Amino acid sequence: MFGLDFPPINEVIRWRDAFGNLNKIGMIAVLASGIAILIFLIASRYNANEAPKGVRNLAEMLVEFIEENIVMQTIGKDGLGWTPFLLSLFIFIYLCNLPGIIPILQMPATGRMAIPLFLSVIVWVVYNAVGIKHQGFIGYFKGIMFPPGVPKPIYLLLTPIELVSTIIVRPFSLAIRLFANMLAGHMLLVTFALLSAAMFEAQTKKFLLVPMGILPMGMLIFLTVFEVLVGFLQAYIFTILTAVYIGGARHPEH
Amino acid sequence: MEALVQVSRLVSELNAADAKAANAAIGAGFAYGLAAIGPGVGIGFVVGKAIEAMARQPESAGMVRTTMFLGIAFTEALALIGFVVFILLGL
Numbered sequence: 001m002f003g004l005d006f007p008p009i010n011e012v013i014r015w016r017d018a019f020g021n022l023n024k025i026g027m028i029a030v031l032a033s034g035i036a037i038l039i040f041l042i043a044s045r046y047n048a049n050e051a052p053k054g055v056r057n058l059a060e061m062l063v064e065f066i067e068e069n070i071v072m073q074t075i076g077k078d079g080l081g082w083t084p085f086l087l088s089l090f091i092f093i094y095l096c097n098l099p100g101i102i103p104i105l106q107m108p109a110t111g112r113m114a115i116p117l118f119l120s121v122i123v124w125v126v127y128n129a130v131g132i133k134h135q136g137f138i139g140y141f142k143g144i145m146f147p148p149g150v151p152k153p154i155y156l157l158l159t160p161i162e163l164v165s166t167i168i169v170r171p172f173s174l175a176i177r178l179f180a181n182m183l184a185g186h187m188l189l190v191t192f193a194l195l196s197a198a199m200f201e202a203q204t205k206k207f208l209l210v211p212m213g214i215l216p217m218g219m220l221i222f223l224t225v226f227e228v229l230v231g232f233l234q235a236y237i238f239t240i241l242t243a244v245y246i247g248g249a250r251h252p253e254h
Numbered sequence: 255m256e257a258l259v260q261v262s263r264l265v266s267e268l269n270a271a272d273a274k275a276a277n278a279a280i281g282a283g284f285a286y287g288l289a290a291i292g293p294g295v296g297i298g299f300v301v302g303k304a305i306e307a308m309a310r311q312p313e314s315a316g317m318v319r320t321t322m323f324l325g326i327a328f329t330e331a332l333a334l335i336g337f338v339v340f341i342l343l344g345l
Contacts, residue, residue, distance in 0.1 A: 009341070073320045173331045180334035183341070237327045244324065 012190050013111060013183070028109035032095035036088065066090060070240050075247040082246060085126070089119065090239040093178070097231030100186055101224050108182040108231070113175070120175040123242045128167075131249030143252040174241060181234050185227045192220040282343035289336020296329040 014023065043059035046052065052060050066087045071079050096115060100108035110116050131140040144166050145159045199213030261280065304322035308315045 069316075069320065073317065176338060177327060177331050177334055180337050181330075184334075184337055233323070237323055240320065240324065241327060 036091045074243040094235040111182040111186045116175040116178040120171040124171040127245040127249045192216045282340045286340040293333035300325040
């Protein structure tokens with residue numbers, strides 16, 4: 001309509017490789033883990049006997065958030081040992097989501113399939129290992145395949161569904177949820193940015209199109225604010241689902 | 255509906271490769287649109303009921319909110335699979 005052509009998807013989600021094979025996604029992932037480690041290294045240098053301030057306040061807030069809103073709500077008090085794992089998952093995913101709205105970087109590292117898939121494979125290994133450790137190999141699979149409190153003939157239908165959904169579908173849905181949410185947000189931002197750029201640079205009907213370009217620009221600003229929320233929410237959902245799976249593997253249904 | 259018939263008539267006049275691309279584009283649009291219907295209604299139900307519960311019992315708001323996010327996450331997955339199919343078909 002306005003001579004607007006959408007670039008191919010590879011242009012949108014790829015950046016020129018900086019050095020050798022280190023592209024933008026890899027750079028953001030390394031930066032994210034570096035910043036996360038730095039926050040907690042600095043926080044650990046404060047005197048623990050004084051009232052917390054500065055970076056230590058931030059670190060304590062994060063730990064308390066994970067403990068109160070995620071671990072206590074899903075696993076319970078005996079699951080507090082899982083706080084470090086869930087905390088590092090949460091911070092890494094959040095810091096990978098955040099570059100989607102930071103100028104210059106402008107790409108969430110979780111918007112490519114590799115990082116979400118890898119994280120969900122880790123989670124898959126962890127919750128299966130926890131289940132086998134706490135209930136034994138046979139007990140764990142019996143708990144998955146034959147949930148109690150169901151009439152006998154229903155098992156014919158229920159057993160394959162439960163087995164497939166627990167072992168195969170869970171990691172995929174975990175990965176696809178994070179990946180698709182971040183990619184969808186990124187594509188929305190790209191679309192509105194391209195549209196407003198095309199309208200501001202219109203060659204014909206300038207008097208009409210240039211003022212109208214403010215509309216997609218406003219939408220772009222609104223979506224950027226929305227992405228702040230989405231980035232946090234997706235990190236939270238990924239972490240809380242991990243906690244739910246671990247909790248389910250620890251305490252079998254009675 | 256008439257527009258669709260017209261589009262399919264236009265598609266049938268193209269050569270094979272263009273027709274395939276055009277069909278993929280149309281299918282991608284439908285895939286996402288149809289995939290968004292169910293989860294849209296579902297998320298509306300989940301959030302509406304959660305707000306109802308929070309208004310009735312404000313002291314249990316924290317627990318309800320956690321469960322609400324879980325429900326949203328499971329419902330939303332279907333729409334997101336539609337979005338992935340949209341990307342795979344259309345681009």
